[in-house]
Amino acid sequence: MTSAAATLAVVTDDAASPTDLLDRAASAIGFARMVKRALRRKGNNGEVIVVPAMDGFASGSPAIADPALVEHLIDRLYDLGASSVRVGATEGSDALWAENRDVFMRADLLGYRYFTPAGREYDIVDLAEDAKHSPFAAESVLAGISLSAALQKAAFRIVFAANRTDTADGYALTLQTLLSVLPGRDKESLYFRQRDPGAVITALLDAVPIDAAFIDAYVSSHGHGGGARPLAFETRTIIAASDPLVADQAGALKMGLDPQASRLWHAPPADVEVRTSGSVLPYDGWVNVTPIVREAARRRQKDAALDRSVRPFLQQVDTSLFPFRNEANARINTWIEPFLSVDDATVTGRQVFALLEMILAQIAEGRAAWQILFAKDAITRRPAALNVRAQDIDEDRWAGVSPTIASQRALLSGCTADAEGLRWRMVDGAVLFDCVRRYPVPFDAFVAAVPVHRTIQFMNDYIGGEAATLASDEAGRVTRQLERNLYLPQPNFTVLLGGDIIDVTKIETVHYAGDRHVMAWQTLLSANGSALADDGLVEFAAVGDDTVVAIFARQHFRQPPLVEAFDLTLLPDLHAWLVTDAYRRFASRTFANLEAVLEGRDVRIGKPAAQVGTDEPLPIDGLLALAERLRNELPDDWIESLRARFDWTRKDHLAPDRIDAHGFRHFKTVPQRSYAGSPTHSAGSGAAA
Amino acid sequence: MKALVTGANGLIGANLLRSLHRQGHQANGLVRTGSDLTHIAHLPVTLSVGDVLNMDSLREPMSGRDVVFHTAVHFSYWGHDHAEVRATALDGTRNVLTAARGAGVRRVVVTSSTVTLGAGREPLVRDETSFADADDSRNAGYVATKIEQEARAAQIAEETGIEIVFALPTMSVGPFGTSLGPSNGVITSYLADSYRLSWPGGCNIVAVEDVADGHILLAESGEPGARYVLGSENLTWREVHGMIAELSGVSPPLQIVGKFASRGIAAAQELRALVTGSAPLATRKQADMVGRYYWYSHAATQALGYSPRSARDALAGAIAWLAASPHVARETRMGMRLDRKVHEARAGRVRAEDALRNRAA
């Protein structure tokens, strides 16, 4: 967390060596004092962790922090009293498609020697190896994610970034580098697609505050290829700060960018005083990723399968150091290289790259729409940690839930249900609806299999979320709960018009009577602004030997701009048809889900979210496995056998034994076979034609 | 009766174990190494590990048994090597009969199939006096194997003097099979078919529970060497699909397709299965059966006291099982709304299973 004051130094000098610049920048921010104070505070613990940018694919790449600089810094740390200095990183998703990408070999090949210029040893560590314990609270966006014990215990933590552009976020500096301490290879899925990356960084900085941040801008990497296509550019600058947010802010300004361009960055608190030395004027001649490419890259990266497939194609790789694991990736990468190697700094080069990213973005969005409309089980579920705290909700709020919902439901009285049992009306721009289904299942059996407090998770198009029990009755049944739910865009077709996932956090109360269980809920907040209202109730009631389930809701979802711009209420018949269709579909599928839950089925749509410790194979590996299976199972002469099958000249009936004078064809009769000693049976009862 | 059931974890075997136990008989089961025992492990029966292709493994399980029910078979039009199907049917049956004779077993009930009675393009009802044409190319594969199995079994029985009775189930649907099987597959295929296709011809649907009870009846009262149909109602495919639709709450058949279209669809299904690695919803072998009437009379078995439930009840019980199984995809399940009859069938099955568990405890 940022302290009350922060220091920042931007040191540029065309005549100075990189180590000189580093020394000067460190001195300007009071680095020595910071280190000594931290070591003193920690007593016997003199351990320092340095997290450098190490995601390059060639020795000497401008996309990595210069190992010589890092080693020079390590010497300084030992001079200041550090007892052990370790360089830490974890594997990234590139380890799935390239060889030698483990932390140790990668460091060696990129130039780390394991000893400093002064001959002192330092170790390289994989920070995932000792990540056994999670320091994150249950409501944190990183809840359940473990973190390196060495990193957590360290007396002093340093991030040492390279100075480079990034296709999706404009720039990748200390905050991007910091993400490399998190476990799990597929970081794009774990920390960008499934979570808000900005919230991830905030949680990380809270758990393991960074004491000093450096940016190696001596030889930088600019251009719109970002880390995939590093383009060296001499900027002869070192940036140092006591806070990574401050460092990144300066680094972005030096690139001529608004720091807000990156999803990772947020402004330090306004009350933090930043003592600055040096200039944040932009580098002369610097080329940034264009906004169009940034936008397209983000859209492309939302599609996990597509993103994971194309990264190996787009990345420039020194294959003598990091060969491709898969020959197909190697060939495509080689084939595509000339197209992308058009001079990045020229307009033509930029346009080629922009075109490619835009095409990929379109493919990604097309696939997402297809999945939402036609292939829901291909969607990846999302973890969504609860984003409210129980202590922030007062008793009046809890007490008001049921009466409020009851009064909303009363607005439907007088409305007639249709043949499907659905009735609805519009009130203040929201849809109020209810629907009923009768299950020929005894009440006790029904509620034993379908807990009413989990009903929302069983509703149509539920894609992820989390619930927390706050109170239970004597029988252990949930009576109060907070819940966050994610749903696919509603109606689904709005995905074609830019519709987003619906994200709602709710407060819920549950009441149990002998023959009636009721859960009522109200919206607390919607993290992405997708839901203005999503209140309601579900009721399970015993009726004879059956169970009747009723669902009521008041829903007002924000529609995509294209839909909002067109006022459908001006066409009431069309509007009524669309709403009825949407809610009939919701009702029938939700009720079918409840019936399936009764059977013990898992009604969740989609595939499980990516997990730390398990890696989904790359799509190309799956395709190759399929090709292998086809090659093994189809006969070698499959073309010939296909042709033979469709040979229209072949007659498919028996040849006659003889043809008599009248032209009748006579066939040889099939000999009757009977089993020795077995009596025959005459035709008896049974349906006859 | 002390009985041994081969193929105990199969659709018929698992139900036969239950019927035997319910009727107070002592039932043992024979399963192969690595078999899925999910639906029989909890039954109060002794399970032995053996293989009908390994004669030595049959002697001990058959020792002391009065009756052997030989249900072990690969019933499938896909996914099994034909040589394997043949070996199980022919060599396996020979081993079972020989070992049974050696163990002093009085009678063997061999599960065959009504496909050995043949089928035709006319809606005629066949009975045990009919025989399918083994030389007809349409009867290649599974059907030819069953025809040959019956013939060889009869011959061996005559040579060894052991009593043999042939049970000829029609299309048996219902619970407790470890794999889907073509009969239950008819139901899941229709549910998964968004075009709601049906086809000409017809079949006879029977509840597998009744098939199991029928086997016991044949063991007790069947005439040696005789074949007995274990079926229920004869229906057109349109009627069958209509019943499935009604019981599942999905739309009824919209179109009737002929054989050529069926073959095309089946070929596409087989290719999809090859690509996805999952079983096809239909195969070309099955498509060849389109337009034919697999209608049979169970009058002879009825005379022994066989009284099967209706096809509708049989389908209700099968759908109750299948709807909750992985054989019906999630998306398909979401389009279903089960009829009361299906819920009742499920409740009945659950009660019966609970009773079995309580008795075992």
Add this chain to the structure above:
Amino acid sequence: MKPFQTLVGVRKPLPDIAAVIRDRLPEIAPALADVSHIEVTCREDREDGSTLLINEWRVDPKLPGPVRQAISDEMLGWNDHAVWTVDLTECTWRIEPFFMPGAIHCAGATRFEPAMGGHGTKAIFSGEFAVDASALAKIPPGLRGAAVSAVETIVGSMVPRNFRHTIEAAARLLD
């Protein structure tokens, strides 16, 4: 001449890993896909400290149907002639396939270097192979395509791929 090179890193000290590669290759064979077995048919410890080894590799790769049918089982494999320096930092090797003997030239060297501050080893495997065109001419035209395909599969990709797996398997033996 078709050159190939690959670099493999393992976190085992050089003397340990190189010794395993030199002395325990037959134990590694089960870990290699498509390799049936490896047998040491000759070992000569020379006066200068170097070691000559001849290892017989028997393989069963997935070749296209017609190609596989044209090649008998006895032809699938090679003799690997290797000369190791006394300090285990270099191994010069030559491969003699049973298929088209004398017609295929495949040779190179493997260098072992300390890495990771001495905690690990870099193994750099480089070589080249060529097919004698005149030897190809002796093969019936109908089988020539199959022959080239087999050579490229067996020599061009199996050998380098197996090198990486060999090093990784050797590291596991040391665990």
